[in-house]
Amino acid sequence: MAEQSDGDGGDPLLFLWIAVPAFFAQNLGQVKRSCPEDRRPVVLQFDGVHKRFGSLSALDGCTFEARPGRLTGFLGPNGAGKTTAMRAVFGLLQLDEGLVTWRGSPIVEADRARFGYMPEERGLYPRMRVREQLVYLGELCGRTSSEVSRVTDLWLERLGIAERAAARVDELSHGNQQRVQLLAALVNEPDLLVLDEPFAGLDPIAMGSMAGLLQELAATGVTVLFSSHQLDLVEDLCQDVVIIDHGRVVLAGELEALRAATPQRIVDIHYRGPAPAWASVPHVRVLESTLGSVRLEVSRDTEIAALVSATTAAEEVTSFTYQPPTLSDLFTGAVRT
Numbered sequence: 154m155a156e157q158s159d160g161d162g163g164d165p166l167l168f169l170w171i172a173v174p175a176f177f178a179q180n181l182g183q184v185k186r187s188c189p190e191d192r193r194p195v196v197l198q199f200d201g202v203h204k205r206f207g208s209l210s211a212l213d214g215c216t217f218e219a220r221p222g223r224l225t226g227f228l229g230p231n232g233a234g235k236t237t238a239m240r241a242v243f244g245l246l247q248l249d250e251g252l253v254t255w256r257g258s259p260i261v262e263a264d265r266a267r268f269g270y271m272p273e274e275r276g277l278y279p280r281m282r283v284r285e286q287l288v289y290l291g292e293l294c295g296r297t298s299s300e301v302s303r304v305t306d307l308w309l310e311r312l313g314i315a316e317r318a319a320a321r322v323d324e325l326s327h328g329n330q331q332r333v334q335l336l337a338a339l340v341n342e343p344d345l346l347v348l349d350e351p352f353a354g355l356d357p358i359a360m361g362s363m364a365g366l367l368q369e370l371a372a373t374g375v376t377v378l379f380s381s382h383q384l385d386l387v388e389d390l391c392q393d394v395v396i397i398d399h400g401r402v403v404l405a406g407e408l409e410a411l412r413a414a415t416p417q418r419i420v421d422i423h424y425r426g427p428a429p430a431w432a433s434v435p436h437v438r439v440l441e442s443t444l445g446s447v448r449l450e451v452s453r454d455t456e457i458a459a460l461v462s463a464t465t466a467a468e469e470v471t472s473f474t475y476q477p478p479t480l481s482d483l484f485t486g487a488v489r490t
């Protein structure tokens with residue numbers, strides 16, 4: 154696998170990883186994924202991946218997987234190694250150790266013809282017209298012009314930007330440029346979609362439509378891995394999460410299972426009147442307390458009756474919720490400060 158870019162700067166034509174193989178066209182027949190006798194695991198797998206930049210370990214034995222038909226949130230603080238890992242999927246950097254595999258085999262260019270990538274650098278040609286650019290990019294993946302035109306028109310319509318098809322990319326709003334960028338990752342009808350912060354900078358409405366779209370794609374069996382710093386959104390959207398810190402995976406798996414497996418439970422109470430003495434209840438820790446609301450941490454085995462009994466001292470209780478830690482709580486607990 155050739156190292157194409159290891160530089161720090163943004164490469165505006167980044168997704169030219171798909172550009173080289175015009176010869177994909179004649180090879181695509183060999184990469185059909187629906188072969189029923191093929192029982193290899195249909196996952197994207199990172200296995201002990203190391204990537205160093207000089208003395209800095211950007212990926213330090215990174216191991217995780219993303220599964221088909223599911224949304225996997227790829228989380229971590231700034232500089233944790235998310236973009237580096239995503240670039241590794243596309244052969245945009247040379248790994249020092251470890252393997253990234255797709256369906257159980259090291260990824261080759263023919264696999265990448267069926268992958269979609271939305272890079273952090275957002276590499277569209279700013280002066281090229283939207284539809285023309287999308288068709289061009291789809292053709293670079295080895296698709297015929299009519300195939301790619303059909304998919305492009307479908308998605309332009311679906312994303313509500315069909316009327317801007319003839320506009321230049323740099324004439325579009327940020328949100329619409331982001332939609333076109335996503336579309337550029339979809340024109341080859343990918344089996345795997347890797348998105349670097351697809352929600353960054355979107356307004357709430359655009360976020361909702363992007364979220365809905367990713368759910369729809371996952372529902373059709375696409376493997377979707379995306380990075381984000383918006384933990385509430387990831388919690389609402391993703392079945393699986395991978396949390397990475399200093400190049401190492403510190404927590405990974407099915408979100409609900411990870412939440413349920415924690416020994417802590419979080420109790421949020423909203424009330425009127427003076428604050429009851431919750432801290433006096435055994436095994437209760439006050440995490441936050443403001444006038445009229447309190448957040449408590451209890452153990453999974455704490456006797457809730459004692460807590461409820463203490464709460465009745467409030468003038469009125471307007472809400473009482475008891476739940477496992479949120480994704481944000483898990484993230485804070487997992488990541489080194």
Ligand SMILES: Nc1ncnc2c1ncn2[C@@H]1O[C@H](COP(=O)(O)OP(=O)(O)OP(=O)(O)O)[C@@H](O)[C@H]1O
Pocket residue numbers: 159160161206209210211229230231232233234235236237238
């Ligand atoms: N080409 C490079 N040369 C040198 N260092 C690099 C290079 N690319 C990434 N790094 C470093 O590797 C580490 C991981 O960077 P990366 O961009 O993967 O993190 P990230 O998790 O995507 O961060 P963010 O959330 O801020 O986007 C950082 O310390 C970064 O400075």
